[in-house]
Amino acid sequence: MAAERDTALRLRAYLAGKPVLKLERRPIPVVAARDRMLAVFLRMGGESSPWAIAWKCGKSKAEFRSVPEARRRTDVATMAAEFGDVLCGHFESTDGALRQLWIPGGTHADMLHFIALRYTRAKKADAALLPRLNRVGRRCSQLFDATQNPNSALCVDATVRLKEMFAFPCEPVRENHLGFLVAWLAPGACATQAKAAESLSVSSSLDPEIDRSLVADVEGWNEASSETIRQRHADRIHKVLEGELRRRLDLLQTALAVYDEAAAENPGAQSIALSSIQELARFGGTEAFVAQTGIVRSPETDHSPTTAAMSYANKDADMIAARAALVPFDRSCQEELIAEGSAVRGDIISVESVTLGMRKLRRQAVIETDGALPLRLRESDSVVIAGDLDSKGVWKITAISDDPKRGVRTITLLSQQAHPTGPQLKRGLAGVVFHEKLEPELRRRLARMVGGTKSGADDGTARGAWILKKLAEREPPDTAPDVEQFDGTATEVVADA
């Protein structure tokens, strides 16, 4: 049904001939210009590592860096370290404000992941370079994780956010092109303009023709007989790459502005901002731990059963927390839950006080909803009223019955408190939305209990510690990067051991 809602919105966009808003409110905060950094990446065809990087912090001018040969890992590492210094500096502000990194799309997020994989656990490189590389690796690992966490606003993928905010009059696959989306969102836009924008590459890959046009200069640079000739080739390569970076960076800035103006911020976004700031603080703690112990979390996966379970439970909690923060303030989010069957909208048929057992007083409400809509909620599930901001007025579903003749579904609810919080229900009240109780705290508690098991295993109080030990055995060999002499002149950093 959620897919049907998506299709209906897309059809509405087709009818309107322009994108239509999917959400009423913008779900994540857009920080002030001084607190945000923009970054875009380019890579050479067939290579994974960055060939060129551009960034822009606050209102300062954009910086463009490139290496003539993306296969020279030392040069790439030096460029990554320089980018890393700026990136880490951006997030290490001590003023307690939220800082953000904006990237154009998924391939740029992949580049963050690549930097994390290559440099987080690099062990050998130039002594001055190595700690800087390790540091940018760890930071990129955090930011890549943030792109996949709806409860984080640290790293914002502009394409994902625009797709989430608007329904576009196009096939879903075309929505992965930021240029296409931004063109549609320009005043007076039409399909022709969007199609033209779509023809220009905005990912970290270059248009193959541009890539090919640089082959001669790259070869020339490798084979140059003098430094002057080398520099000439390097300048030509940089000029082309800078042009490509600039176009992507400009597009990203436009996308950011469009997103910022798309709708008012959902008040729940502040909760996401707060959680992102806490995430930054936690990262500081992790950095101190790394400095003290030298133990670094793998950017790839968690093999330790407890680390994996804790991190998984926390991710689950983040998913729920983001929903819990946004749903109360945005009717579109509520519609989404209704379409999924995790919420119902109904008219209040009756409300009365009932006595349970000896002296337990409770409120009982009966609602009538559309019987044709799917329903995931079942008897004994807990729900809250959409307007109940602290979600403390909990109601338990005690009965669900369908009346196919009238096409309605009747749901009986019993409050879990004598005087439930939230909007007061009274007979005749129409269109009240009850949604599943979103309890991120339960998942956080699960993560803490897994942590408790780990400590219990260490101090001997966990009786099943022997099982945990068995699970933790047979770890794969350390995949830390090794050293390789690439060109005989420099110590290379290699991650693919």
Place this chain on the structure above:
Amino acid sequence: MPSRQVAADGAKHRERLKAQMTKIAADLWATARSPSVTVVSSPPGAGKTRTLVAVCQHAIKARKRVGVACQTNAQADDVCRRLASEIDATRVCRYISSSGDETPPVAGCNVESAANNVPAGPMVVVGTTMKWALIDTAPDIDLILIDEAWQMALASFIPLLRFSDRFILIGDPGQIPPVVSAPTERWETSTNPPHRAAPEVLRERMQVTRVSLPATWRLPHDTANLIRDFYDFEFESAALEGERSLKFAAANGDIAAGVDRALDQLTRRSIARVLVPMPKAGGLAQADPDVAAVAAATVVRALERKATARAVGRDFMSKMLKPTDLGVAASHRTMVQAVLSKLPNELRTQVKVDTAERWQGLERELMVVVHPLSSMENPGEFDLETGRLCVMASRHQTGLVVVGRAHIGETLDGILPVASQPIGQPDAVARGLKRHRAFWKHLDESERDA
């Protein structure tokens, strides 16, 4: 009806299986006397709860305290009722959350939310996995038994390690894996993927005692053969060939001939199929009204024709089916709604129509299932996951009618599986495709034989 000799063979067969089950429970208890992890794999309807209750009986007899972790409150209540029928109800404690329902699931059963209030002495303490996972201190227990363990993710199992050093995990590996709502890419290559079913990870990562239950008591003989491909261990049916069948009154009236033909086939074997022709124009929708109509018509027709189940070795010999003895399963909620809308009003509240997920643990004499690939001409990874098909094909005690669009065989033949799984992980898509093809081939062959 089977001859006296066949009936005697059947009785002997079931006695042998019962003896095996008794021995398994005794062995499980013996193993659990020292720190151990035992994983009990069970085919559908093979007596998982019966085994769990039998182990608890041994524990109570030995004056021990046992914890039972169930996956839902409803399952926990059901286990309490089953325990109370076999042991003194005062030796059973339903361990609830602080806001949980304090009504005892069965008379005499204790209900407590705090560890220190759980009565002393031999006791079976039954709570949900989440209850056990989220508490700081647990009642004193010697062993934890986990019911429906294949629905429990590793992340939920780990906190239980605080409270015991011996575990028995019982479940059905053919069922739908645990519900995962968070993205899991990060752990797809982990040696301890926290989102995967705990018994699977434990079996892969450490030496566990492996036990499998010998037979399905629910499914008829030929269905057991059909679904064996879904499992990595051997099992049989407690019913011998010809011991279960359906009987229908003669067909009359104007209804799709395919439905009557399928019902007639159920008089000779337990599975039949109705193929719905492809629409003349347009594509297939997830909520397919034509298929929904045929599924609903099958239910209506079975009742009209006075479907009667006949059985040997069960608590009845012949039983005319009521609407509550029938059920319909589909993969998607939209299809469930479509089937419901096609059923006559009076049947909607009596015939259970639901998704495969909701059918887990339930059974009916006659099931009608909408094949999960019916509306999928280009099935994806989700569609080829066989847990749903396995659940749907194993809820019936006597007869199963599979309804689907006519393209399914051709679609299955045309799929070229792409190995999209992370390195080191099993190729679930190819495995799913193989099982789907085997299932469909079996239906083809049964139809040819008919």
